[in-house]
Amino acid sequence: MTILVIARHTFKEAVRDRILYLLLFFSALSIVLARVLAVLTVGDRVKVVKDVGLASIGFFGALMAILIGTGLVYKEIEKRTIFTLISKPIRRFEFLLGKYLGLIWTLAVMIAAMTVIYLIVVFLHTFTIEFRMVLAVLFIFLELILITAVAILFSSFSTPILSSLFALSFYLIGHFSWSLETLIKKTPPGTRRTLLRGLYAILPDLENFNIKTEVVQNLPLPAGLWLGAIGYSAVYTAFVLVLAVWIFRRRDFI
Amino acid sequence: MGNVLELRDVKKTYKPGFIPKPKEVLKGVSFSVAEGEIFGYLGPNGAGKTSTIKCVLGLVYPDAGTISLFGRSPLDPRAKDKLGFLPENPYFYEYLTGREFLDFYAQLFRVEKSERAGRIDRLIKTVDLERAAGLPLRKYSRGMLQRIGLAQALINEPTFVILDEPLGGLDPLGRKEIRDIILGLRDAGKTVLFTSHILQDIEMICDHVAIIVKGRILNQGRLSELVSEKILFTEITVSGIAEEDLRAFGDCVSVRDGRALLKVPIEDDVPKVLDLVRERGGRIYSLVPRTQTLEDIFVDTVAKQ
Numbered sequence: 001m002t003i004l005v006i007a008r009h010t011f012k013e014a015v016r017d018r019i020l021y022l023l024l025f026f027s028a029l030s031i032v033l034a035r036v037l038a039v040l041t042v043g044d045r046v047k048v049v050k051d052v053g054l055a056s057i058g059f060f061g062a063l064m065a066i067l068i069g070t071g072l073v074y075k076e077i078e079k080r081t082i083f084t085l086i087s088k089p090i091r092r093f094e095f096l097l098g099k100y101l102g103l104i105w106t107l108a109v110m111i112a113a114m115t116v117i118y119l120i121v122v123f124l125h126t127f128t129i130e131f132r133m134v135l136a137v138l139f140i141f142l143e144l145i146l147i148t149a150v151a152i153l154f155s156s157f158s159t160p161i162l163s164s165l166f167a168l169s170f171y172l173i174g175h176f177s178w179s180l181e182t183l184i185k186k187t188p189p190g191t192r193r194t195l196l197r198g199l200y201a202i203l204p205d206l207e208n209f210n211i212k213t214e215v216v217q218n219l220p221l222p223a224g225l226w227l228g229a230i231g232y233s234a235v236y237t238a239f240v241l242v243l244a245v246w247i248f249r250r251r252d253f254i
Numbered sequence: 255m256g257n258v259l260e261l262r263d264v265k266k267t268y269k270p271g272f273i274p275k276p277k278e279v280l281k282g283v284s285f286s287v288a289e290g291e292i293f294g295y296l297g298p299n300g301a302g303k304t305s306t307i308k309c310v311l312g313l314v315y316p317d318a319g320t321i322s323l324f325g326r327s328p329l330d331p332r333a334k335d336k337l338g339f340l341p342e343n344p345y346f347y348e349y350l351t352g353r354e355f356l357d358f359y360a361q362l363f364r365v366e367k368s369e370r371a372g373r374i375d376r377l378i379k380t381v382d383l384e385r386a387a388g389l390p391l392r393k394y395s396r397g398m399l400q401r402i403g404l405a406q407a408l409i410n411e412p413t414f415v416i417l418d419e420p421l422g423g424l425d426p427l428g429r430k431e432i433r434d435i436i437l438g439l440r441d442a443g444k445t446v447l448f449t450s451h452i453l454q455d456i457e458m459i460c461d462h463v464a465i466i467v468k469g470r471i472l473n474q475g476r477l478s479e480l481v482s483e484k485i486l487f488t489e490i491t492v493s494g495i496a497e498e499d500l501r502a503f504g505d506c507v508s509v510r511d512g513r514a515l516l517k518v519p520i521e522d523d524v525p526k527v528l529d530l531v532r533e534r535g536g537r538i539y540s541l542v543p544r545t546q547t548l549e550d551i552f553v554d555t556v557a558k559q
Contacts, residue, residue: 005361009347016349079345084406087311087339087416088362089331253313254268 002090003098010072010102015109019067024110027060028117035121049125050133050216053118058140058210061111062171065103065144069151070163072099073248082253093245100152100241107144111137136215142233143209147171149237153244157251174206208232257322258414258445259287264309264319279305281469282319287414287447287462292440294460294477295449296552302469303449304342307418311339324414335363338412342419342449344403348392352383352402355391356409363410377405380435397428404435415439417448421455433459457481457548465555472555480551485543488518490527494536503527513539 014020034052038045073096076082085095115137119129150170154163180200187193208229214221266280279302287293297303308314310321312328326333346355356374365373378387381401386394394402400420407415417436421429437459439446450456456463457477464474473480487504493513497506503526504518518524524541531538 001364002362005358009358013347013349080341080343081345081347083308083311083313083341084339084344084346084359084403085362086313087334087337087341088359088410089334090362091331250315252268252315253308254270 002094003101006085006090006095006098007101007105010099011105014068014072014103014106017068020064020106020110023060023064023067024113027056027114030056030060031114031118031121035125038125046122046126047216049122051212053121054133054136054140054212054215057111057114057118057137058143060114061107061140061144062147064110065107065148066151066164066167066171068106069103069148070155070167071160072103073152073155074158074160074163077253086253092249096152096156096245096248097241100148103148103152104145107148108141111141111144130215132215132218132221135221136211139209139211139229142229143206146204146206146233146237146240149240149244153240153247156244156248170204171206174204175210177203177205178207204236205232256289257286258289258324259310259447260320260322261285261306261310262320264306264316264321266305266309266314266316268305279469280309280316283466283469283471284319285464285471285474287445289413289445290440290443291445291461292436292459293445293447294456294463295447295466296451296453296456296463296548297449297466298451298556301466303451303466304418305469306466307339307416307447307449310416335410336413338407338410338415340400340403340407340415340417340420342422344399346391346399346402346406349390351390352378352387352394352405355402356405359406360409365410373409373411377408380408381405382431396423397425400424400428400432404432408439412444414445414447417446419449419451421450421452429455453547453549453552463548465552467556472558473551477548481546481548485521485545486519486550487544488521488524489540489542489544490516490518490524491539491541492516492527492531492536493539495531495534499530499534500527 031053034049037052038048041048115134119133122133123129147167151163151167154166177200180196184193184196184200187196211221211225213219262284264280264283267276267278269276283306295303305314309316310323310328321328323333324336350358353374356377357370360370360373378384381404383398383401386398391399391402404420420432424432433455436446436448460477463477463480464471491513495514497509497514500506500514500516503523504516507515507517516527518527
């Protein structure tokens with residue numbers, strides 16, 4: 001109940017942030033421009049429209065999560081509004097989870113708006129709407145659930161600029177860590193290989209949520225892929241949130 | 255009557271910064287606030303008043319000592335069900351209107367929707383913000399923020415209210431209004447703890463006082479017990495008497511426009527001064543016996559430290 005009250009308030013706060021609308025505008029622009037890009041492309045233009053559109057939703061959604069998420073908790077501490085909040089019958093984890101859910105709620109609304117624009121653009125190009133495209137967006141949303149948790153984690157102990165840098169690094173590493181797998185395969189068995197395997201296990205792999213290729217190329221989507229992505233997002237998000245709560249509970253608000 | 259709040263030997267050291275430089279802010283603070291009293295927590299800036307309150311509210315964790323709020327730990331949400339708090343220099347959500355702000359905080363106390371509107375209306379009326387209730391808080395003046403802050407501190411109909419420097423930065427009229435509200439809270443049977451470095455405010459409304467200096471409570475007790483009724487000296491303003499003749503009874507603090515301000519330390523000398531004035535055909539403008547004030551105790555306490 002308390003978590004929902006804080007989440008509703010966080011949603012009201014977040015939707016007043018101008019950055020949100022600026023990012024929404026650029027994502028819409030990017031989705032629309034995918035059509036122009038398709039015209040200039042040799043080959044399957046539909047695939048370009050679909051692929052660039054999904055990439056735009058993923059990228060701008062992540063930027064929204066990072067830029068707003070990293071400021072949410074910090075602002076409460078900096079502006080000292082947290083003093084009156086914590087003096088109410090609220091546990092610190094309720095505050096943090098309320099903030100998190102409020103931002104997830106905001107992102108859900110923004111992603112829904114981007115998806116509508118995306119579907120309209122694709123429809124104007126193909127005169128069809130496929131459920132698989134919505135599914136790809138849902139996978140992107142699973143990724144954003146994790147990225148938002150990471151942004152809140154950094155926000156619970158660091159300034160927005162540093163938190164944004166950390167969260168952005170997490171996002172970039174998460175999308176390139178799969179290349180470690182190739183490196184592991186090329187490395188002879190031994191200590192180096194074990195170390196690389198350990199590193200790969202620790203680093204996030206956000207490509208687990210990337211089903212753009214399957215959707216655009218009309219490839220099959222096995223159940224293992226779905227369950228794997230949902231499980232990965234749930235476990236990683238839970239771990240990050242527990243860590244954030246642990247850090248936040250130990251803080252002094254001077 | 256029982257104690258609403260009890261602190262025993264509370265210690266706290268802050269270690270801010272990347273390379274921590276420890277700063278001991280509370281060095282074993284102990285006091286208790288009894289039900290139904292107005293407790294004044296007095297001290298110079300940086301003495302540790304706000305840090306003590308932050309420990310009580312669970313905003314800061316003490317390094318040592320115990321705190322009991324309504325017989326529970328300050329970290330137990332049930333201890334805060336009947337607690338109201340107004341921070342120093344309150345900052346609130348600027349984009350919310352006064353009414354939305356109070357509604358948000360009422361929800362945190364799980365006040366039923368059917369009851370919220372009525373309670374908010376009553377509080378807005380109490381703090382005299384009826385015309386500004388629909389405006390966003392960014393348009394509020396400092397005095398208005400203080401008043402809406404007081405309203406949020408009372409939104410749960412608390413039995414214990416903590417006010418951190420509630421009169422700071424207010425004009426004389428604003429201070430009187432807040433003072434009246436605090437006295438009204440006591441009349442309604444509520445317990446109030448408030449901090450201030452303005453001695454007159456504390457002296458005017460408090461039953462019990464604790465003085466903290468550099469993280470230590472140096473003096474505490476009932477105000478009536480701390481402040482003695484004994485006359486320290488008498489100030490007499492007279493004219494028509496030579497300064498040399500007055501000096502026999504005390505110090506001439508100032509002489510201006512033929513009027514002398516005489517400070518008479520011995521009470522028995524006062525009638526003698528009056529007799530002298532009558533004999534010489536002089537005139538008495540004022541006669542003020544000065545008893546001990548909280549300011550005297552405070553200055554004395556700080557000086558000893």
